[in-house]
Amino acid sequence: MIYRSTRSEHRASAPEAVLQGIAPDGGLYVPESFPDFDWQGCLRCPPTEISARVLAALLPGCGDAEGLVDKAYFGKFSTPLLCPLVRVGGLWSLELYHGPTSAFKDVALSVLPRLISEARRRSGIETIHILTATSGDTGKAALEGFHDVPGTEITVFFPADGVSPVQQAQMVTQEGSNVHVLAVEGNFDDCQRGVKEAFAQIKTELPAGAALSSANSINIGRLAPQLAYYFMAYAELLRQNVIRLGEPVDFSVPTGNFGDILAGYYAKKLGLPVGRLLCASNANRVLTDFLRTGVYDTRRPFFTTDSPSMDILVSSNLERLLFDALGGDTAEVCRCMDALSREGVYTVPEAAMERIRESFVGYTCDDARGRSMIRSIWEQQHYLCDPHTAVGFAAAEDYLAETGSKTPLVVLSTASPFKFAGAVLQALGVRPHGDGFRQMQQLSTLTGLTVPEKLRELSRKKVLHRDRIARSAVTEAVRQIVRGER
Numbered sequence: 001m002i003y004r005s006t007r008s009e010h011r012a013s014a015p016e017a018v019l020q021g022i023a024p025d026g027g028l029y030v031p032e033s034f035p036d037f038d039w040q041g042c043l044r045c046p047p048t049e050i051s052a053r054v055l056a057a058l059l060p061g062c063g064d065a066e067g068l069v070d071k072a073y074f075g076k077f078s079t080p081l082l083c084p085l086v087r088v089g090g091l092w093s094l095e096l097y098h099g100p101t102s103a104f105k106d107v108a109l110s111v112l113p114r115l116i117s118e119a120r121r122r123s124g125i126e127t128i129h130i131l132t133a134t135s136g137d138t139g140k141a142a143l144e145g146f147h148d149v150p151g152t153e154i155t156v157f158f159p160a161d162g163v164s165p166v167q168q169a170q171m172v173t174q175e176g177s178n179v180h181v182l183a184v185e186g187n188f189d190d191c192q193r194g195v196k197e198a199f200a201q202i203k204t205e206l207p208a209g210a211a212l213s214s215a216n217s218i219n220i221g222r223l224a225p226q227l228a229y230y231f232m233a234y235a236e237l238l239r240q241n242v243i244r245l246g247e248p249v250d251f252s253v254p255t256g257n258f259g260d261i262l263a264g265y266y267a268k269k270l271g272l273p274v275g276r277l278l279c280a281s282n283a284n285r286v287l288t289d290f291l292r293t294g295v296y297d298t299r300r301p302f303f304t305t306d307s308p309s310m311d312i313l314v315s316s317n318l319e320r321l322l323f324d325a326l327g328g329d330t331a332e333v334c335r336c337m338d339a340l341s342r343e344g345v346y347t348v349p350e351a352a353m354e355r356i357r358e359s360f361v362g363y364t365c366d367d368a369r370g371r372s373m374i375r376s377i378w379e380q381q382h383y384l385c386d387p388h389t390a391v392g393f394a395a396a397e398d399y400l401a402e403t404g405s406k407t408p409l410v411v412l413s414t415a416s417p418f419k420f421a422g423a424v425l426q427a428l429g430v431r432p433h434g435d436g437f438r439q440m441q442q443l444s445t446l447t448g449l450t451v452p453e454k455l456r457e458l459s460r461k462k463v464l465h466r467d468r469i470a471r472s473a474v475t476e477a478v479r480q481i482v483r484g485e486r
């Protein structure tokens with residue numbers, strides 16, 4: 001299993017790719033080719049075993065997959081199913097939010113620290129500095145995964161005014177001796193750009209024995225664990241006799257950085273009969289327009305929405321799909337990425353777009369529609385979904401209306417509604433009261449559902465991180481952290 005950069009002939013082993021996060025040429029690591037995988041055999045396994053098999057196939061040399069997965073999930077998820085599949089009307093909801101931070105990123109970020117730790121041990125590096133830009137959920141899930149992991153320092157940059165109060169509380173109360181949390185005066189794209197620049201700058205200044213890596217979904221070690229739940233969903237539909245082996249299943253994926261949905265595409269590459277992947281965007285509909293026109297154009301206003309973890313204009317993982325659709329033409333990938341950083345726009349050749357459209361279709365949903373989705377699903381199905389997931393349900397509705405498809409359709413449910421209680425209350429026609437914690441309680445009283453314990457505990461935690469920096473100061477902050485001065 002060899003990994004290669006999307007931007008040059010550079011190659012790396014799986015542990016090297018996991019350690020580096022991003023390739024030296026600025027490209028992303030992708031499999032040179034996908035391994036032969038016994039996908040049918042894996043469907044008969046329990047969830048953690050599915051996970052272990054996928055990891056062993058994609059990331060050989062990163063430790064014992066079975067032991068790693070057991071330690072990553074045992075006692076951390078509130079259900080042994082990890083990701084339960086729930087019937088909602090004519091659709092299925094794959095609940096990915098039963099981990100410690102109540103968002104789907106726990107599935108991968110419970111595993112990644114262990115992969116990085118193992119790769120670090122083998123490489124002889126003393127300290128890995130993990131840099132993470134977050135639109136809200138990655139930050140806490142990364143902190144939860146990396147805090148007090150020996151040989152790592154974890155630094156999270158979040159947009160000062162771009163995350164929900166609960167997301168912010170989750171991050172700024174994080175305990176641990178190796179933890180840095182900084183608010184950046186800007187949006188998620190500013191954080192992500194800052195981190196990418198810091199990577200490029202600091203790489204040459206690192207003290208001996210230190211290295212940089214990333215917990216963002218640009219890291220292949222972050223992406224690989226996410227393939228597993230596509231297999232889990234398929235296995236469950238088989239068990240319930242909804243499908244027969246080999247029949248396709250469609251997935252609707254609330255999308256931001258394009259990691260989650262790309263994992264679905266990679267699951268298809270490993271053999272899973274994935275049909276259509278619905279790329280569900282909020283009002284920041286760059287991807288919807290791209291899938292329709294072939295032009296990726298970020299020159300547009302940025303909206304702050306009810307689904308902050310999807311408030312993204314530059315979806316990093318799309319580069320991996322481009323590489324694939326362009327048949328591995330690195331020069332063409334470089335041309336697109338150069339145009340993106342210089343002009344904020346690029347156009348993909350029509351032949352490649354046709355290949356992309358065989359698997360992907362894009363939909364968009366603004367906050368008003370999202371809120372009416374939350375309300376109607378609650379009123380008609382007595383099922384409560386969060387604002388991100390609502391965008392996925394809206395895409396599913398649009399797709400079915402447009403195509404009349406009879407293929408089973410699974411909506412990836414990416415966060416607990418309690419994490420975004422204010423918006424959910426408003427969707428249900430109720431005025432939210434007080435801070436995020438009061439609102440969680442209010443939502444619980446209204447719906448009769450229980451607030452996840454870890455979220456409830458938050459209100460009693462002390463704020464430990466108050467740093468706020470300019471968007472131009474990310475590199476300097478990283479420099480200080482690497483030198484032990486911050």
Ligand SMILES: *Cc1c(COP(=O)(O)O)cnc(C)c1O
Pocket residue numbers: 103104105137138217254255256257258259260261309310388389414415
């Ligand atoms: C991160 C996130 C998304 C978007 O996932 P990507 O992999 O970035 O596309 C959607 N919903 C929630 C709740 C998230 O935290």
